[in-house]
Amino acid sequence: MVWPLTLMIGGSLMSWAGLTLAGGSEFNPELAIGMAAPLTSASATWLAVERTHASSPAKVTGILVAGFIAKMVFFAVLVGLVGALGLRPRPFVVSFAVYFIALHVVEAFYLRRLFAGAEPLAR
Numbered sequence: 001m002v003w004p005l006t007l008m009i010g011g012s013l014m015s016w017a018g019l020t021l022a023g024g025s026e027f028n029p030e031l032a033i034g035m036a037a038p039l040t041s042a043s044a045t046w047l048a049v050e051r052t053h054a055s056s057p058a059k060v061t062g063i064l065v066a067g068f069i070a071k072m073v074f075f076a077v078l079v080g081l082v083g084a085l086g087l088r089p090r091p092f093v094v095s096f097a098v099y100f101i102a103l104h105v106v107e108a109f110y111l112r113r114l115f116a117g118a119e120p121l122a123r
Contacts, residue, residue, distance in 0.1 A: 004046055004110040008103055012039045027091040034095025037078050041071050042103040046110065053114055060115075 016035050024031060045067045052063045082092055 004106065005043055008039060008042055008046070008106055011106075012099060012103065027088075027095070030087050030091035031095045033078075033087065034092045034097075035099045037075065037096060038100040038103045041067075041074060042107045045071075046107055049111060050114065 012035050016032060019031060020028060045064075048063050048067060049060055052059050081087075082089060
């Protein structure tokens with residue numbers, strides 16, 4: 001199912017570009033990094049779960065748990081880098097939170113469809 005990745009990546013890049021063009025360029029690079037981190041984690045989780053589900057559905061729970069642990073480490077390192085990179089915390093946190101929630105809602109929707117055996121809504 002390529003559609004969930006297309007939606008997540010395309011939607012994130014289009015919204016970031018739209019916000020930047022609409023006057024949010026003063027919030028970059030925080031806006032871009034706050035978008036890129038959740039996009040990377042949601043995309044990686046989707047790919048791992050989709051591939052595992054296709055070959056061995058019983059192993060999906062283990063992949064989700066491993067992904068959760070990897071995300072905790074990844075995001076902890078990222079938060080540590082906010083200060084080291086000299087990023088402004090407020091725009092970064094707002095961007096990160098919005099993209100994290102939105103992308104994981106999309107991911108959850110498609111995971112539910114995957115587990116139910118349904119086809120994606122579009123190709």
